[in-house]
Amino acid sequence: MKQYSKYKNSGIDWLGNIPEHWEVKRVKDCFKSIGSGSTPKSSMESLYDDEGYYWIQSGDLNDGYVSDTKTKINDAALERTPALRLYPKNSLIVAMYGATIGKLGMTTIDAYTNQACCVMSEPSNLNTRFLFYEFSFFKPTMLSFATGGGQPNISQEDIKLHLFPLPPFSEQTSIAAYLDEKTANIDRRIELLRNKIDNYKQLRRSLISQVVTRGLNPDVKLKNSGIEWLGDVPEHWEVKRVKDVVSSNQDAIKMGPFGSSLTDRVNYDGKYKVYGQWNVVGNDFFAGKNYVDEKGYKELINFQVKPGEILISMMGTIGKCATIPNNIQSGIMDSHIIKISLNKKIIHNRFFEYVYDKDNSNIVKHQLDKIKRGSIMDGLNSSIVKILSIPLPPITEQTAIAAYLDDKTAQIDSIIGKCEKQIEQLSELRRSLIAQAVTGQIKVC
Numbered sequence: 001m002k003q004y005s006k007y008k009n010s011g012i013d014w015l016g017n018i019p020e021h022w023e024v025k026r027v028k029d030c031f032k033s034i035g036s037g038s039t040p041k042s043s044m045e046s047l048y049d050d051e052g053y054y055w056i057q058s059g060d061l062n063d064g065y066v067s068d069t070k071t072k073i074n075d076a077a078l079e080r081t082p083a084l085r086l087y088p089k090n091s092l093i094v095a096m097y098g099a100t101i102g103k104l105g106m107t108t109i110d111a112y113t114n115q116a117c118c119v120m121s122e123p124s125n126l127n128t129r130f131l132f133y134e135f136s137f138f139k140p141t142m143l144s145f146a147t148g149g150g151q152p153n154i155s156q157e158d159i160k161l162h163l164f165p166l167p168p169f170s171e172q173t174s175i176a177a178y179l180d181e182k183t184a185n186i187d188r189r190i191e192l193l194r195n196k197i198d199n200y201k202q203l204r205r206s207l208i209s210q211v212v213t214r215g216l217n218p219d220v221k222l223k224n225s226g227i228e229w230l231g232d233v234p235e236h237w238e239v240k241r242v243k244d245v246v247s248s249n250q251d252a253i254k255m256g257p258f259g260s261s262l263t264d265r266v267n268y269d270g271k272y273k274v275y276g277q278w279n280v281v282g283n284d285f286f287a288g289k290n291y292v293d294e295k296g297y298k299e300l301i302n303f304q305v306k307p308g309e310i311l312i313s314m315m316g317t318i319g320k321c322a323t324i325p326n327n328i329q330s331g332i333m334d335s336h337i338i339k340i341s342l343n344k345k346i347i348h349n350r351f352f353e354y355v356y357d358k359d360n361s362n363i364v365k366h367q368l369d370k371i372k373r374g375s376i377m378d379g380l381n382s383s384i385v386k387i388l389s390i391p392l393p394p395i396t397e398q399t400a401i402a403a404y405l406d407d408k409t410a411q412i413d414s415i416i417g418k419c420e421k422q423i424e425q426l427s428e429l430r431r432s433l434i435a436q437a438v439t440g441q442i443k444v445c
Contacts, residue, residue, distance in 0.1 A: 033087075057113075091120060092132055094135065130167075133176060165440060183430055208409070214232075214233070222234060225391070253340050254382065273291055277320075277336045280321060285328045292332065307326045309341050310324070310342065311338070312380065314338050319365055320359070323353060354402065
């Protein structure tokens with residue numbers, strides 16, 4: 001890559017040196033208009049119209065061009081909401097707060113916005129696309145300036161006062177065109193890799209679903225399982241409910257402690273670990289920093305977790321499970337977990353995981369969806385888990401199926417991992433190209 005012949009100190013600590021002929025400008029000096037918008041009263045459906053005017057919310061920003069909006073407003077909304085203002089296409093938008101803070105968008109449409117959007121329009125001697133890329137580079141620094149606890153925000157004033165390096169207009173245009181071409185090429189490669197990952201994930205799920213419902217012998221005789229969503233299963237298999245395959249222990253299926261009985265005892269320096277949903281979803285029993293002291297552990301000893309038991313997520317990410325490994329730190333489960341002790345003579349832990357986990361097969365998902373249709377279900381409970389049905393081959397066949405799937409899924413997961421690594425490398429290349437181009441560390445024209 002070429003570099004400029006002479007550089008100078010930008011006077012900005014985080015920026016460093018820039019080409020000698022570049023300037024440093026404030027955002028507010030480069031636009032005739034910088035503002036935001038408002039939200040028509042959301043309870044009045046009459047103000048919204050699918051055929052109405054474009055109205056951009058921060059959720060519409062995708063770090064790219066904005067050519068449509070999820071929600072549109074009508075003339076009645078404009079009459080009732082005087083703070084609404086129409087911004088012309090080619091405006092640059094930054095989300096100022098909420099889950100989308102820092103998200104960017106460049107409009108290809110004339111549009112109104114809500115109050116969470118800072119809109120920069122009518123540039124003066126500025127290629128807006130160049131500034132779009134500069135904001136892409138600046139985003140991590142910008143987010144570090146965010147204030148507030150539960151909902152951090154960046155203010156419109158912070159954006160107006162943002163200092164950035166500015167080359168002559170013709171050079172801005174060349175840099176923007178260069179980055180459009182380079183990032184589009186990288187984005188296409190990333191999209192292909194993401195599609196490949198999706199295809200392999202679907203292959204993985206299909207393989208597991210096929211094997212845990214039909215076995216490894218393609219010529220096996222089948223019978224009707226008696227369950228519509230399950231269909232035919234091998235003739236020598238059974239269909240059992242979860243409660244029929246657990247151990248004879250009184251607490252073979254047990255929910256975590258009631259929330260308030262645990263909350264007051266949790267700390268960050270206790271001796272005994274509190275295992276939660278994060279351990280199940282990530283299948284990582286070393287994650288998490290919640291602990292209880294010895295007194296709390298003894299008081300909640302009935303909720304102790306042991307190697308070989310299975311933990312099931314019951315709130316939020318429903319339908320995930322994981323077997324507790326041998327080398328865990330002593331501890332208890334939290335209130336969002338159900339633990340199961342299986343009867344090892346009847347069912348293999350790994351086979352159960354392949355059947356139960358929503359990322360492996362749809363067997364449990366079908367049943368939970370059916371239960372949801374009949375009632376309001378915010379989460380699982382032990383009563384629901386007990387009645388879930390699973391296909392059940394002989395234990396020796398389960399062991400063979402689990403070993404086969406461990407091998408095949410490891411191969412698929414390896415391919416997915418390599419694709420994810422390539423995406424990570426391409427994303428870093430994209431960030432690096434933008435950073436070098438908009439700060440003048442490389443010369444592209």
